[in-house]
Amino acid sequence: MSKSLNTIYIPAIGGAALVIGLAYGLANRDYAKDKIQRLEDRVAQVETHATTHAETATGLRAQLAQVEAEAAEAVALAMSASLTEPAPKPEGTYGLGRQALPEEIAAWDVDIRPDGTGLPPGRGDVWTGDEVFADYCAACHGDFAEGVDNWPVLAGGFDTLADKDPVKTVGSYWPYLSTVWDYVHRSMPFGGAQTLTDDEVYAIVAYILYSNDLVDDDFELSHENFAEVAMYNTDGFIVDDRAETEYPIWSGEPCMENCKDRVEITMRASILDVTPADGEDQAAAGHSMSDQQEEVVIMASTTAQDAAAPMAAALDPALVASGEKVFRKCASCHMVGDGAKNRSGPHLTGIMGRTQGSIDGFSYSGGFQTAANEGRVWDEEAMAAFLTKPKSYMAGTKMSFAGLRNEKDIDAIIAYLRSFDG
Amino acid sequence: MDEMLKAPSRRAFLRGSAAVAAGAAAGGAAANGADPLITEVQPWASGLGDGVDATPYGMPIEFENDVIRRNVPWLTADPISSINFTPIHALEGTITPQGCAFERHHSGAIELRKEDYRLMINGLVDRPLVFSYADLERFPRENHVYFCECAANTGMEWAGAQLNGVQFTHGMIHNMEYTGVPLRTLLNEAGLGAAGDFADKWVYVEGADASSNGRSIPMEKALDDVLVAFKANGEALRKEHGYPVRLVVPGWEGNMWVKWLRRVEVMDGPVESREETSKYTDVLEDGTARKWTWVMDAKSVITSPSPQSPITHGHGPLVITGLAWSGHGKITRVDVSKDGGITWEKARLGKQGDSKALTRFYLDTEWLGEQWLLQARAMDETGYIQPTKHQLREVRGENSIYHNNCIQTWYVNAEGMAENVEVS
Numbered sequence: 001m002s003k004s005l006n007t008i009y010i011p012a013i014g015g016a017a018l019v020i021g022l023a024y025g026l027a028n029r030d031y032a033k034d035k036i037q038r039l040e041d042r043v044a045q046v047e048t049h050a051t052t053h054a055e056t057a058t059g060l061r062a063q064l065a066q067v068e069a070e071a072a073e074a075v076a077l078a079m080s081a082s083l084t085e086p087a088p089k090p091e092g093t094y095g096l097g098r099q100a101l102p103e104e105i106a107a108w109d110v111d112i113r114p115d116g117t118g119l120p121p122g123r124g125d126v127w128t129g130d131e132v133f134a135d136y137c138a139a140c141h142g143d144f145a146e147g148v149d150n151w152p153v154l155a156g157g158f159d160t161l162a163d164k165d166p167v168k169t170v171g172s173y174w175p176y177l178s179t180v181w182d183y184v185h186r187s188m189p190f191g192g193a194q195t196l197t198d199d200e201v202y203a204i205v206a207y208i209l210y211s212n213d214l215v216d217d218d219f220e221l222s223h224e225n226f227a228e229v230a231m232y233n234t235d236g237f238i239v240d241d242r243a244e245t246e247y248p249i250w251s252g253e254p255c256m257e258n259c260k261d262r263v264e265i266t267m268r269a270s271i272l273d274v275t276p277a278d279g280e281d282q283a284a285a286g287h288s289m290s291d292q293q294e295e296v297v298i299m300a301s302t303t304a305q306d307a308a309a310p311m312a313a314a315l316d317p318a319l320v321a322s323g324e325k326v327f328r329k330c331a332s333c334h335m336v337g338d339g340a341k342n343r344s345g346p347h348l349t350g351i352m353g354r355t356q357g358s359i360d361g362f363s364y365s366g367g368f369q370t371a372a373n374e375g376r377v378w379d380e381e382a383m384a385a386f387l388t389k390p391k392s393y394m395a396g397t398k399m400s401f402a403g404l405r406n407e408k409d410i411d412a413i414i415a416y417l418r419s420f421d422g
Numbered sequence: 423m424d425e426m427l428k429a430p431s432r433r434a435f436l437r438g439s440a441a442v443a444a445g446a447a448a449g450g451a452a453a454n455g456a457d458p459l460i461t462e463v464q465p466w467a468s469g470l471g472d473g474v475d476a477t478p479y480g481m482p483i484e485f486e487n488d489v490i491r492r493n494v495p496w497l498t499a500d501p502i503s504s505i506n507f508t509p510i511h512a513l514e515g516t517i518t519p520q521g522c523a524f525e526r527h528h529s530g531a532i533e534l535r536k537e538d539y540r541l542m543i544n545g546l547v548d549r550p551l552v553f554s555y556a557d558l559e560r561f562p563r564e565n566h567v568y569f570c571e572c573a574a575n576t577g578m579e580w581a582g583a584q585l586n587g588v589q590f591t592h593g594m595i596h597n598m599e600y601t602g603v604p605l606r607t608l609l610n611e612a613g614l615g616a617a618g619d620f621a622d623k624w625v626y627v628e629g630a631d632a633s634s635n636g637r638s639i640p641m642e643k644a645l646d647d648v649l650v651a652f653k654a655n656g657e658a659l660r661k662e663h664g665y666p667v668r669l670v671v672p673g674w675e676g677n678m679w680v681k682w683l684r685r686v687e688v689m690d691g692p693v694e695s696r697e698e699t700s701k702y703t704d705v706l707e708d709g710t711a712r713k714w715t716w717v718m719d720a721k722s723v724i725t726s727p728s729p730q731s732p733i734t735h736g737h738g739p740l741v742i743t744g745l746a747w748s749g750h751g752k753i754t755r756v757d758v759s760k761d762g763g764i765t766w767e768k769a770r771l772g773k774q775g776d777s778k779a780l781t782r783f784y785l786d787t788e789w790l791g792e793q794w795l796l797q798a799r800a801m802d803e804t805g806y807i808q809p810t811k812h813q814l815r816e817v818r819g820e821n822s823i824y825h826n827n828c829i830q831t832w833y834v835n836a837e838g839m840a841e842n843v844e845v846s
Contacts, residue, residue: 086604087561087562087563087564087604087607088562093610093611093613094560094561094611096553096557096560097543097551097552097553097557097611097612098551098552099550099551099552100542100544100550100552104542105542105544105550108542108544108684109545109685109687111626111628111636111687111695112693113693113694114691114694140499149499150496150498150499150500151499161705161709161710161711162707162708162709164581164820166705166709166821168700168705170700173700174699174700175699176694176699178694179695179696179699179700182693182695182696183634183695186634186636187528187529187632187633187634187696190500190502190503190529190632191632193529193632193634194632236709236710236711237699237703237710237712237713238710238711238712239712239713239714240712240713240714240716240717241712242712242715242717242719245817246809246817247804247806249813249817250806250807250808250809250813251804251805251806251807252805252807254766254799254801254807255766256757256765256767257764257765258764258765259763259764259765259766260762260763260764260846262846263761263762263763263764263845263846264845264846265795265843265844265845265846266843266844266845266846267582267583267843267844268833268841268842268843268844269583269585269586269729269841269842269843270586272582272584273586274494274496274584274585275585275586275587275590276492276493276494276495276496276590
């Protein structure tokens with residue numbers, strides 16, 4: 001390429017007779033050749049006619065140089081166009097690869113469409129799902145799908161999508177049930193993907209629906225009724241509209257001077273101090289990309305058991321024992337017994353008979369603050385109502401728990417809580 | 423904190439303070455007499471270095487061992503499903519070396535041998551096919567430089583200035599030269615007659631790892647510039663970037679660049695997979711969410727000076743530099759402001775911007791100890807101007823997580839240290 005360019009450059013700059021000897025294959029490459037020739041001839045004419053025209057000649061030379069530069073550029077472009085092309089678009093095929101066998105396609109093509117297309121036959125109910133979930137999922141997602149540490153929260157978070165930190169769960173956010181089945185089937189459990197049977201997947205999905213109040217506890221999910229389940233946030237999405245809502249505003253000629261009156265620093269990263277340091281596992285709180293929710297800490301179950309020893313005489317030991325079992329659903333957030341502390345929920349030691357919303361150092365929702373001011377007390381009736389449907393009893397409660405549907409469970413829990421009364 | 427954040431300040435003290443006091447005493451010890459590094463014979467000028475095979479595959483010299491990817495542990499529950507960040511504060515030019523290019527895994531980086539690699543094309547095609555790795559190398563291939571940016575890059579900054587380093591605020595990006603086969607070539611090999619009208623057709627792409635990470639891509643994009651890539655920067659892809667084969671989806675969010683690509687299915691609609699519904703959708707202020715926000719809009723950031731790359735050389739000539747990119751095409755212009763956006767000056771582009779690839783920019787200037795609020799503002803060939811954080815929040819609120827392409831501000835103090843700040 002450089003050789004070709006030289007052929008054009010050198011004689012022109014020298015002002016001698018032009019020799020553009022190379023015949024280029026592409027029309028582009030002849031760009032400006034005629035113009036150069038004309039200018040060159042004119043320069044020669046002017047030079048031979050009179051020295052008084054020297055200035056004119058100089059001007060013409062400059063013009064010539066410019067046109068030649070443009071020509072060189074055009075040649076370079078043309079050359080590159082001819083040599084660099086995208087990979088050819090084949091008319092036919094290359095005959096590479098081999099036919100995918102039906103059983104191979106069946107093994108890999110397992111995606112599920114929003115209408116349920118792709119689902120294998122099968123079924124699973126909520127209570128089976130409860131057990132399977134406890135075995136395979138609860139270590140990360142919590143016994144009640146409330147999420148442990150930074151692991152995804154699967155349940156609750158309703159009506160939070162417009163809040164400062166939305167809680168995006170299967171119930172509050174996911175638009176399609178097919179996505180849940182597809183993902184659990186294809187990628188869960190973490191570290192053991194594709195080890196669940198289809199029926200186990202149906203059961204887990206049924207349990208996740210139940211934990212989000214989308215179905216009752218006697219529900220069984222199957223390929224037959226799959227399409228009938230309605231999700232809360234199906235209509236909560238719009239297709240990318242940046243081309244209409246943003247691009248027209250953020251375009252045009254940018255401001256270069258006096259774009260603002262004054263500028264102040266309004267926030268500094270060093271104040272927050274969550275930047276990780278090398279060689280250190282700095283666990284700092286903060287807003288994150290992974291929609292992390294408020295920290296949920298699992299209380300060690302041994303604490304509750306140890307503390308359960310001094311049992312009140314009036315209580316039915318069997319009922320208390322049963323309540324201890326049910327309490328496992330609460331233990332992710334609540335501690336009870338000697339030394340119990342506030343976690344993401346307040347500690348529950350001595351709660352029966354206590355004023356609602358009255359534990360020091362716990363940040364209660366507005367509803368419980370009001371209850372405390374009014375002096376409302378946790379008696380059996382109040383506790384039973386709260387545990388049946390927390391959000392109905394106390395609108396705005398931060399407790400993301402759907403509620404206990406079984407009266408016996410509620411009695412058992414209350415007995416268990418009473419067993420810690422002084 | 424300390425290696426990373428205090429290291430520059432320590433260096434600033436050791437190297438820079440004398441220089442600041444002496445007014446840029448160039449050449450090290452010249453002010454105090456002859457430089458022994460010059461006047462005395464040094465060991466390396468007398469003895470011998472390593473033989474040619476000391477490192478059959480070389481690593482950067484030990485003095486550069488702080489130029490590494492870094493993680494933000496509190497972001498995610500487990501490093502197996504997590505992300506780390508490219509040290510863009512310490513890199514130059516535009517090409518990201520593979521060894522320090524950010525990683526994002528959903529189920530860890532798997533080891534998949536070329537011999538065990540299979541790529542299936544199925545769905546609405548005339549001939550469902552399986553390709554081996556060797557098959558892929560027999561199709562006509564292309565080379566292109568593209569940036570790959572995670573949709574969540576800068577996502578931690580929506581609610582305020584949070585992470586004090588450009589590696590953390592903007593390091594979910596890399597830029598490599600990919601070698602691969604256009605996806606349209608493979609689709610053509612399988613035959614698209616069965617797909618009929620392309621207008622409402624999609625391809626679903628998924629990986630071979632446990633996460634599957636499936637994404638739906640409109641047919642128009644699939645037939646345009648999507649590449650099935652097996653080399654990056656001239657060598658095989660690294661394990662952490664999808665060895666032996668990954669998808670390259672130029673200008674679109676990194677999550678769609680499926681690693682360990684194992685299957686492409688031609689479909690008559692999107693799958694609405696986990697990664698395109700529950701994740702990688704952008705919640706707006708009213709609680710509705712945008713989906714299919716694939717394109718990464720134009721963005722730029724100053725990489726030096728920045729919190730991890732303070733001014734350590736004292737007053738005088740200073741090179742301000744940074745990176746700009748756009749998923750819509752070429753970067754046409756970058757402006758730099760030293761006063762938080764009151765006045766702007768045009769930066770110099772390292773070279774004419776490549777489409778959907780990083781462009782390096784420079785502002786060759788003087789620093790005399792002024793306090794600066796440094797900003798960069800990119801423009802692309804569509805006429806789009808990179809917005810401020812306020813402008814973004816006005817339209818989207820603070821809960822989008824993804825697609826934060828706001829103008830970044832670094833406060834540079836009189837000592838040359840820089841900090842991540844937000845300005846009015």
